[in-house]
Amino acid sequence: MAEIKDPENTILIELEGGTVTVELLPDIAPEHCARMKELARAGAYDGVVFHRVIDGFMAQTGDVKHGAKGGDLRRAGTGGSDLPNLKAEFSKIPHDRGTIGAARAASPDSANSQFFINFSDNHFLNGQYTVYGRVIDGMAHVDAITRGEPPANPDHMVSVKVAADA
Structure with a gap:
């Protein structure tokens, strides 16, 4: 288990295989962290x-x-939430393995609720997608997520909680 330093800015994503602990970066991307x-x-x-x-x-x-x-x-990936889209919060934080990035459409200011977890260092995304968190524990559970676009039998997030509320 990773040490949780700031429970208010730590997300616990429960997958079927175990918990993924994400440290949010509110100093880097405050609006994206608040939305999550x-x-x-x-x-x-x-x-x-x-x-x-x-x-x-x-x-x-x-x-x-x-x-x-x-x-x-069948339409998964085409929607967001009922909340307004977010403006990009680009930074110098690289898209390294385990970082959380804001998924978006063509416009840099179209992120809403979707996000991705990098399996590897994806530095070609640097400066184009907002990084707002990083996995600090449970990356093995992320690595086990079923592949596909879309996967035939997709994995899902059982629950997502702010550690301060857990």
Whole structure:
């Protein structure tokens, strides 16, 4: 278990295989961190599938509109939340293995609820996608997520909580 230094800025993503602990970076991307905590506290991420998982690249999830149980999983990856999109919060933090990036459409200011976890160092994404967290424990559980675009039987986030509330 990783030591949780700031429970208010730590996210616990429960996968079927175990817990992934994510340290948020509110000093780097305050709006993206606030959005993830808001959606986690609302239970919006619970049951949402990993709809795009590319070996050696990343695992993408967070489509709270289409990616949850009862949603249209064929459309997973095309939606967000009912909240407004976020402006990009680019930084010098590289897209290293285990970092959390904000998924978006073509516009840099179109991130909403979707995010991805980098399987490897993906520095070609630097300066193009907002980094707002990093996995500090449980990366082996991320590595075990079923691959596919979309996976035939996608893994999902059982629950997503702010550590301060757990």
